[in-house]
Amino acid sequence: MFQAVLKEIVENTEGGIATLLMDFEGIAVDSYSRNGAEFDISTIGAEFSVVLKSIQRAAEMLEAGPTAEVAIQAEKVTTLIRVVNNAYFVAFSMSPDANMGKARYMLRTKVPLLLKELS
Structure with missing residues (x-):
């Protein structure tokens, strides 16, 4: 189920390269990459999970609400x-000229499907 949703996000976004469902400890649950993807989405997710945790702590300290x-x-x-819940996030890598609005829409509408499957 996870990979089907992750694939749909990439394939339906112009410039999409890869998606990943990962926990905040840097452990990948599932991923999807287009053939010939230049970047390893698991490495991207693991590295950015550290940054994401720092951003979450900063938002909490500023009382800005959840990231x-x-x-x-x-x-x-x-x-x-995109944060899925307090344990998981989705990372979506794309070319710099990709349709960011479509990418945001795809994540916003597909994350509830991933969340339901995680429950």
Whole structure:
């Protein structure tokens, strides 16, 4: 079930490269990558899980409310991270010229399916 949802996110977003469902300890639950993907989504997720935890702590200290989404744009890849619950997140890597609005929409609408399956 997880991979079908992750695949749908990538395949239905222009410029999508890979998606990953991961826990905050850096352990991948499932992932999907297009053939020939230049970046390893598991490595991206593991590295950004540390950053995401720091962002969550900062938001908590500022009493800004829970973190919902974080975007990291680099020269060669953009990664959008959406928090699923207090234990899991989805990372979606795409080309820098990808349709970010569509990527955000896909994550926002597909995360509830992943959450239901995790329950």
